[in-house]
Each structure stands twice: as C-alpha cells, then as structure tokens.
Amino acid sequence: MTVSGAIDCDVHPALANTDALLPYLDEYWREMVAIRTVENLDLGSYPPAVPLAGRPDWRPQRGKPGSDLALLQRDALDAFGTRFAICNTLYGGPYLPNDDFAAALARAMNDWTTKEWLDRDPRLRASIVIAPENPELAVDEINRVAPDRRFVQIMVLAAGERPLGKRSYWPIYRAAEKHGLPIGIHAGSSFRHPPTSLGWGSYYLEDYVAHAQSFQSQLLSLVAEGVFVEFPLLKVVLIESGITWLPAFLWRFDKTWRGIRTETPWVDRPPTQIVRDHVRLTLQPVDEPPEQARFERLLDHIGSEDMILFSTDYPHWQFDGGDVLPEGLSPQHRRKIMIDNPLQTYPRLAETRQEAVT
Amino acid sequence: MPQRYVVARVGDIPTNGSKAATVAGREIAIFDLDGEYFALANRCPHEGGPLCQGRRTALFESKRPGTFVTSRPGEMLRCPWHGWEFDIRTGRSYCDPDKMGARAFGVTVEPGARLVEGPYQAEIFPVSLDDNYIVVEI
Ligand code: FES
Numbered sequence: 001m002t003v004s005g006a007i008d009c010d011v012h013p014a015l016a017n018t019d020a021l022l023p024y025l026d027e028y029w030r031e032m033v034a035i036r037t038v039e040n041l042d043l044g045s046y047p048p049a050v051p052l053a054g055r056p057d058w059r060p061q062r063g064k065p066g067s068d069l070a071l072l073q074r075d076a077l078d079a080f081g082t083r084f085a086i087c088n089t090l091y092g093g094p095y096l097p098n099d100d101f102a103a104a105l106a107r108a109m110n111d112w113t114t115k116e117w118l119d120r121d122p123r124l125r126a127s128i129v130i131a132p133e134n135p136e137l138a139v140d141e142i143n144r145v146a147p148d149r150r151f152v153q154i155m156v157l158a159a160g161e162r163p164l165g166k167r168s169y170w171p172i173y174r175a176a177e178k179h180g181l182p183i184g185i186h187a188g189s190s191f192r193h194p195p196t197s198l199g200w201g202s203y204y205l206e207d208y209v210a211h212a213q214s215f216q217s218q219l220l221s222l223v224a225e226g227v228f229v230e231f232p233l234l235k236v237v238l239i240e241s242g243i244t245w246l247p248a249f250l251w252r253f254d255k256t257w258r259g260i261r262t263e264t265p266w267v268d269r270p271p272t273q274i275v276r277d278h279v280r281l282t283l284q285p286v287d288e289p290p291e292q293a294r295f296e297r298l299l300d301h302i303g304s305e306d307m308i309l310f311s312t313d314y315p316h317w318q319f320d321g322g323d324v325l326p327e328g329l330s331p332q333h334r335r336k337i338m339i340d341n342p343l344q345t346y347p348r349l350a351e352t353r354q355e356a357v358t
Numbered sequence: 359m360p361q362r363y364v365v366a367r368v369g370d371i372p373t374n375g376s377k378a379a380t381v382a383g384r385e386i387a388i389f390d391l392d393g394e395y396f397a398l399a400n401r402c403p404h405e406g407g408p409l410c411q412g413r414r415t416a417l418f419e420s421k422r423p424g425t426f427v428t429s430r431p432g433e434m435l436r437c438p439w440h441g442w443e444f445d446i447r448t449g450r451s452y453c454d455p456d457k458m459g460a461r462a463f464g465v466t467v468e469p470g471a472r473l474v475e476g477p478y479q480a481e482i483f484p485v486s487l488d489d490n491y492i493v494v495e496i
Contacts, residue, residue, distance in 0.1 A: 226423030259441030
C-alpha cells in the first residue's frame, strides 16, 4: 500500500538525556550541565512513558523509544521502503529561558544529530534545531549548520513565547529563505503559556488535542503579520498538527478577512490561497475517521493535493502495523503524498537525490 | 430596453454623501464623489446590507507588512453589516472582485429643461425646468 522510495517527513530520534550532549558541548557548558542539574529536559508535551510516545512493538528493550538506530532503520526505514527520513529530535534544551544555554544545547543537538544519526545512515536527513527566542543566536546556528545539505529544514515548537508571525522572529525566516530551508513547526509546547487559551487543563488528553489550537494560532499569526509577503519563498510545514481542523479554520479565516482586511492590507488575497501556496502538513497523526474515501473528501475541502507530506511519526504510536496511509487514496494521491509533495517542499532532498543518481 | 429614471435633484445629495431611492421597484444607492455620481444596487451581494449607509473610505493597500498605501479617497464603500468593501465606481468587491459585486448602474446629470421632453421617468418628484437632475439608467 505504500510506494517505494517514500519520503518520511517526521521521525523522532530520541536523545537519552542532556549527558548525551556532553561530547558536543564546550567545557563551560559541560560544567553548567553538571552543576545546574539539567540532566533531563524532556518536553512535557512528550513524556516518554505515555503510550503515545512509543508504539509497543517499536519500543526498545531499554531506553527511550526512538533512541536506537538499528530499530529505527528496521521499523521506520526498511519497513516502509523509505528513501529519506527527516529526523526531528524533540528535547526541551533549546527552550530553556536562558538564551545562551538554550543556544548551546541547540548547537550540541545539531552536532549530535550529525554524528549519531546522519553520518550513520545515508537515508537520514534532519531539521536544524534552534532556540528561537533569541533570533540572533538562532540565525548564527542556522548559518553554521546550513552548509550541510543533509539538514533540510529548521524546526521550532508550536507553542513558545510569542506568536511566530511577530517581526522579532523575522531574522529566522530571512535565514530560512536564504538557505532554502522550510520552517517546520512541530507540535509541542515550552509551557511558557498554558496549552489552551483558557488556562491549564487537567489531563494529557487536553494538552495533546489542544495542540491543534496552537497550530491555528500560529497560522493566523504568520499570515496576518505578513510573513509570506515579506518572505515570498518561505515554506512552513506543520508537523504532527493533525489535519481535519484545517478546512473549517480556513473558511473562518477567509470569511473574517473579507470584512476586516483593511487592518492588514498586506494580506491582499484570501488567507486560504496564501496557506495553499506556503503551508504543508505532515500526515501522521491523521485525525480522520477510517471510512473509505473520507480522506479524499478532506483533500477536496482543503482544495489542494499538494499540501500533505507523508510521515510515520516514528516511534509515536499513531497507527498499527503498516496502516500508515488513510483508506481510499488513489494511487496518484499516494504518490504525491509519499514522494512528489515532499520533494517539492524540501528542495534539498531533490538535490541530494539527483546527486545519488548521477 | 433600459429605462432612465430621475432619482434626485443635483444639490439633494451632499458632497461625498449618498442617497437611497426606489426606482422601478428597486432600491438604488446613489453616491456623490466630489460632484461625480455613481449608482449601485442598494443591496450588498453578501447578505443584503444597505450599501447606502456604508462608510466611505480610501482604498488601503500595502506593499510590505507595516506599510500603508492610501489612494482614491472616498471611493471604497464598506458595507454596514459585515464590512466587505466595494468600489463605488464599479461595484466590484475587494475580496472577490471577479465573482462578487454590487450591480452598478449608469448615471448622468441632465438639465430639467431636457427632462420634461422625456422619455424619462420622474416617478419620484416633479421636475422643474431650472434645476439639474441625476438620472439613473436601469
Ligand atoms: S451584508 Fe454586506 S458584508 Fe454582509
């Protein structure tokens, strides 16, 4: 049911703990890791013990789900005939409130990704991890890592300090555009703010479902603030955002824009059109009822076949067996989702692909 | 065959003001733009808001976020119900100009002396020879 040569746009190699980054930190920050007791900076959004964080048959004997390269190769790459997989390591380090420490950990994570993952399997690609709250340091890191063409994207969390459209973040987008790197916004929160706009819920269920609200707010902000007007080549990928909320959100966005558009005159066409041109979403976790052909209808509502990018979300437990694709996709849609759309979105993949052929 | 209707006396509509008139069973909104006249159906194509009561603004555009370009003062009409904008010259909406618009009608100014000769419908009020009148073609 999958297509060979698939491009998996979201897999999660796990970082065991901050100690695993010690070889990639300089002496000062190594010492700070020791004395500031930051050995575990797992994101509250993905506690390793919750069932969602690791599919039972993908969990290693010991250690976090996603921490073992051999398992990732077998269960994520070989199992789906994957040509490339984009590694998005989730860890709280880059979201420490201390800008310098956060930037040092982001930098160490990128070097760790290179050494421990990219260098060990030619199918692996990765997102550049940044600490976005200090855009100047973030841009330095992007410029440092971007020459390695195996880094195909820049990743931030869906919920940080401020809405991502704000101009203070624009240096990051300028760098992204310059290097041909999409911005990947991954589900997750630094918990500077409650995960819902109403305040704190009581359950993990609430946090996880509410991610869709964070994604909506980020899309609103990026479009309303004019990020895609200022950076016309920029692409944004919503990773692990779910999909079904998108059409209803866009209808509401367009409708309201019609009456209030003079507030933001740079938004000079309906938001839906802007989103279709600039925004992509990864497939898993696909929040669609399993009836035949429902997913095709959802694509109809979105009005574009170009927007969905294949992902397994390995090792998160979003589906069982090989059931990674929604029911009822036409062969041509399957191919678009698994190969063509990712290649269009990540120009660096196409480039390395060509090299591999010649 | 379109008919021509006398809808107002020049001077009845204040400068840059508007007036609604019912002509041949239709509500028409007539706008003055520095002495030029335009007429649109007085029914917003969205849900029927009375366009005649809409706020008149310039056309607001932008080349870059945070910059504002203002042109054509008074030529955009904002529906009083949900704020969609229409070009008073053409009736075209800003948000969907090709598909969504208020119907526009031709307007001329005619001296009363010519009007009494016809063939004009002056069903709204009597025409005097000495005044000028706004005539809408429907
Ligand atoms: S009725 Fe005019 S904008 Fe809705």
